[in-house]
């Protein structure tokens with residue numbers, strides 16, 4: 080993954096753990112996830128009871144057009160509500176969150192060096208996506224669940240430069256997230272990963288759909304300051320390779336958590352496919368936000384992509400729930416692929432989303448239908 084030079088390590092250690100005053104997710108009505116997130120406390124017992132009426136997350140194409148519009152309207156609505164992380168980032172001039180959408184991008188960006196290529200990658204992003212889903216509901220009155228984008232339905236692994244994946248509903252300007260950015264030429268000498276050869280085809284501002292300015296702007300991680308456009312840089316050579324249904328199946332078939340996590344996220348190496356990279360580089364390429372390790376949540380598709388990554392984790396868990404609702408592993412140190420640090424993720428390992436939501440233990444994030452989270456997939 081491309082690493083943002085502006086991000087320093089150790090952010091996790093300095094991020095605020097004092098959160099939630101007042102509760103960031105005020106309860107509204109009696110929805111299945113309407114209860115406020117719990118205050119910090121002892122971890123859930125390993126056999127905590129399961130929630131009632133979980134939200135059902137569906138593939139984007141399974142939504143009715145009116146449901147698609149409700150989701151997109153709710154995302155746009157987040158940009159109309161004031162950020163709750165301003166205080167968290169008050170002394171850090173790298174992040175200047177303006178609205179509730181920015182909160183998530185800023186928190187992800189500030190922790191980017193600590194939450195990727197680690198054993199808690201899946202749980203951290205599961206919590207982030209669930210917090211986003213809840214914010215859409217609590218702040219913007221969205222009634223549905225977080226949809227996902229099953230990119231494996233769109234991949235053409237035998238024809239890597241095929242652009243067919245980008246003709247699908249999710250990129251529709253009317254009922255989807257809009258399409259590619261305007262093409263920006265990058266000389267091969269400034270293309271460190273050989274992305275030109277992977278068919279990169281955009282790079283500039285997205286031209287159509289709901290996420291163009293002034294309706295939507297990217298305010299975090301931009302060298303020219305806030306108010307920038309959403310950029311996409313469709314890159315079929317990586318997309319068709321990484322989103323291969325066989326790669327997805329191979330990921331779900333891994334025998335234990337550490338091997339699952341390792342195959343899911345792969346290595347910083349474009350020669351070996353991993354499904355996590357598909358939505359990022361297939362959409363963001365070299366110049367789009369989605370391809371940037373730190374700032375990828377600047378593209379609203381991030382959440383549909385990461386919901387699919389989470390669905391992959393969920394499917395892996397379903398194959399042996401008894402074991403896999405309690406199984407964690409992997410190093411707490413980024414890119415420690417050979418476990419040289421000797422410190423692995425345990426059930427008590429703490430996951431924090433800054434001021435967005437209370438910190439929780441990894442053990443609280445293993446069951447999507449537990450006491451903290453309440454959703455399922457179909």
Ligand SMILES: [Cu+2]
Nearest residue numbers: 187195204372
């Ligand atoms: Cu991430």
